Amino acid sequence: MKMSPLKSIIVFTVILATVVVALIVGAFIVQNKIVAGSMAVNEQIERLNKKRLTAENLRSNLALAKDVKTQIANYDSLLLPQSAELELITDLENIAAKNKVNQRIDASNLDNYTNGKIEITLNVSGTYTDVLKYISSLEQYKYLITIERIDFSPGASNPTDGNSQPRASSQIKISLYANPE
Numbered sequence: 001m002k003m004s005p006l007k008s009i010i011v012f013t014v015i016l017a018t019v020v021v022a023l024i025v026g027a028f029i030v031q032n033k034i035v036a037g038s039m040a041v042n043e044q045i046e047r048l049n050k051k052r053l054t055a056e057n058l059r060s061n062l063a064l065a066k067d068v069k070t071q072i073a074n075y076d077s078l079l080l081p082q083s084a085e086l087e088l089i090t091d092l093e094n095i096a097a098k099n100k101v102n103q104r105i106d107a108s109n110l111d112n113y114t115n116g117k118i119e120i121t122l123n124v125s126g127t128y129t130d131v132l133k134y135i136s137s138l139e140q141y142k143y144l145i146t147i148e149r150i151d152f153s154p155g156a157s158n159p160t161d162g163n164s165q166p167r168a169s170s171q172i173k174i175s176l177y178a179n180p181e
């Protein structure tokens with residue numbers, strides 16, 4: 001049984017249209033599955049990246065904490081020990097003598113300091129060079145000293161002492177911390 005050419009073209013067209021529609025529907029279904037899978041993979045990648053960044057941050061914070069721990073291990077050695085005020089005054093006098101300057105304590109809270117902070121105002125006089133050496137020695141003191149203020153003024157010249165170096169007078173305000181009891 002032979003079909004007429006018109007019928008065979010119609011049947012062929014219907015079959016071809018059905019195949020094309022099936023391919024389009026199949027492609028659409030596959031595309032949706034690919035997009036959904038791709039979105040799921042992107043979400044997993046984002047979660048993994050967040051976990052990785054969190055882990056890196058934790059490692060970085062842990063390393064920083066270890067570094068800080070080693071740095072503060074010697075912190076107590078930088079603070080003036082409790083009841084060592086006399087030692088501090090003696091050390092300041094020795095620093096002054098070593099640098100050939102005259103030193104006078106103008107004000108201090110050594111007898112009643114709060115929060116462990118000791119504040120001392122020193123009046124230092126000598127040659128300009130010796131006063132600078134004195135300040136440098138203060139900065140190298142075994143306990144942590146903060147120089148809060150330095151006021152320089154020219155000192156009186158004394159031509160009879162045989163020293164032609166310029167004289168200076170300086171008021172220095174320092175602070176340091178003492179270990180709490």
